[in-house]
Amino acid sequence: MGRLSSVLLKGFGALVLVAIVLSVVGTIVGIALSVIAAVLSLILTLAVLSVIALAAVGLLSLFGSDSSAGSGADTPAENRPDPEDRVRSRYVDGDLDDEAFERELERVLDAEDRSTRPGVDGSRTGSPAGERDRLRDR
Structure with a gap:
């Protein structure tokens, strides 16, 4: 029985060693994937925020008090x-x-x-x- 127990003990040790190596590799892969996911999430968040900021700037320029927006036709003649x-x-x-x-x-x-202005006779003397x-x- 000595020899069988020695083989079983070595086999069990090899299984434990494989389990430890796999858990370390799994942890490293998990950390790497988490970092990649965080970077992609940051890039996506910045892209969405930039689109929102550009939309806000566009709306402000569209609805803001732009001097060229309300000139001419919108202003009554007496003003x-x-x-x-x-x-x-x-x-x-x-x-x-x-x-x-x-x-x-x-x-x-x-x-x-x-001649069309009231109070003026049309001649420039x-x-x-x-x-x-x-x-x-x-």
Whole structure:
């Protein structure tokens, strides 16, 4: 019986050793898979958050107070500043010098149909300098 017990003991030891090696390998593989899953989860989370952030920025730019969004057609005619007033305010703000003011004023006055504006007779008898002085005095 001595020999049989020795063989059984060696076989049992080999099985225990195989079980320990397999459990260590399984643990290492499990840790590696957990790290891979965590990295993939992080990448997916960042991708989803970036899509949400881009959607939020898009919605804010779409519904935000963009100056080009509500210009022109949405503004009633009585709320829009008169072109002469705009030129005069640019001159007062210092954006235009005297010559540029005269050029802009002539351009605005030539572009307007003076006969359709109430209170104006449609004839331009004054000089551009006279118009400039008239607008300055307003």
